[in-house]
Amino acid sequence: MDTNIPKRDRILNAAEALFAEKGYAGVSLRQIATQANVDVALASYHFGKKLELFQAVCERRAQTLNQSRREALHHCQRSANDSGPSVEQIIEAFLRPLESAQVTGDEGWRNYLALVAYINNSPNWGDRMMSQLFDDLVQEYIEALKQALPGAREEDIYWCYHNLSGALTLTLANTGRINRLSRGKCDSADFKAAYEHMIPFIAAGFREVCSQK
């Protein structure tokens, strides 16, 4: 239960889960400390101000995620023919690392990805924080997409990426809305189904918008 995980990490884990569910302002340091089974002052001791704890949580898994995605991109680039990987392959490389992290049932990663969804959709954090964490990697993907869609206008590619990012964000948020809307036919937590529908959907959208006309 309250295993031998270091208290510092327990604070990060609790903050991750709670921030993802309630947002930055919706969670108090006392709630975090309670859930981590730790004294309130310990969060301040390890991380300083509340905002710094939030940033530490956001940054903790970012590099690992970026590395997985980078490797997935390079892998599909190596195993493609001379004209480079297809749009499907690129989208798939972008999504698969998320799926495996979620599907393997790692609750920490699931919470982290829900936190990313919260950040990305928030006018408060969506600009600065997302750029700081992920822009370098995303630019690599944009470059690959440009190559897979020769002649496409840059502007169109960015708008298509915006659509991809939105669909993905709502998936990661995992709100349960699709369950009720579909009267149980779909499950918000079924990430495998979500990604399997997302990949062809997004790829077709890219091709439609970015085809030369």
Place this chain on the structure above:
Amino acid sequence: MDTNIPKRDRILNAAEALFAEKGYAGVSLRQIATQANVDVALASYHFGKKLELFQAVCERRAQTLNQSRREALHHCQRSANDSGPSVEQIIEAFLRPLESAQVTGDEGWRNYLALVAYINNSPNWGDRMMSQLFDDLVQEYIEALKQALPGAREEDIYWCYHNLSGALTLTLANTGRINRLSRGKCDSADFKAAYEHMIPFIAAGFREVCSQK
């Protein structure tokens, strides 16, 4: 400036803008009262608890929006041939009322739609609140889509709608991220460009996923 708008409405407007930007817990009644140029206690007098004010803000424009969208759907259904409107026409009917509300520069509506984006992506509100406000209308659109995509599996249609909803949500959130990512080539606040890219993108995605295979 501080025009002759009734104080009760000024509270709703201020709450709308602030809740959309900072979320429910990120805004205090005192901030709302200050922005509305009104005493703190007045919000409680008119609306009761903070949560009831939040609900009042969410509900205020929902019916109007639903009505606009319903009319847009019926209009494109009347002007279609026997097989009913196309996927593009249905998506367009779903989005145009939003665009006109935003493009006409009505700041109140822009704030409300950003608030809807916040709600839809939040694990806290995304299920209950969204269903309460919009499910009846969305079901009408789902029915129209079923007709435009004969033979499609219901499950596929719901997942495609999920993708549509996500892309739209991120657009309404208007975080400015695409500006930085695209180095100024795209503008998060340019809703016209957003919708023009979204309609063909989403329609192609629907057709790809929902085609009989």
Place this chain on the structure above:
DNA sequence: TTGACAATTCAACGTTTGTTGAATATTCTG
């Protein structure tokens, strides 16, 4: 003009908030 009612302000309450400094416990190093 009076009286009734609604709108608005004022002052205050009990909580909860983030944060801190001093005190205690634990771990590591020599």
Place this chain on the structure above:
DNA sequence: CAGAATATTCAACAAACGTTGAATTGTCAA
């Protein structure tokens, strides 16, 4: 073991929070 460094707890703070009841002002019909 001694002692230093680190980790953790404890108690307390000032500030901000949502909410309320009483007092004041405004509105409108009789």
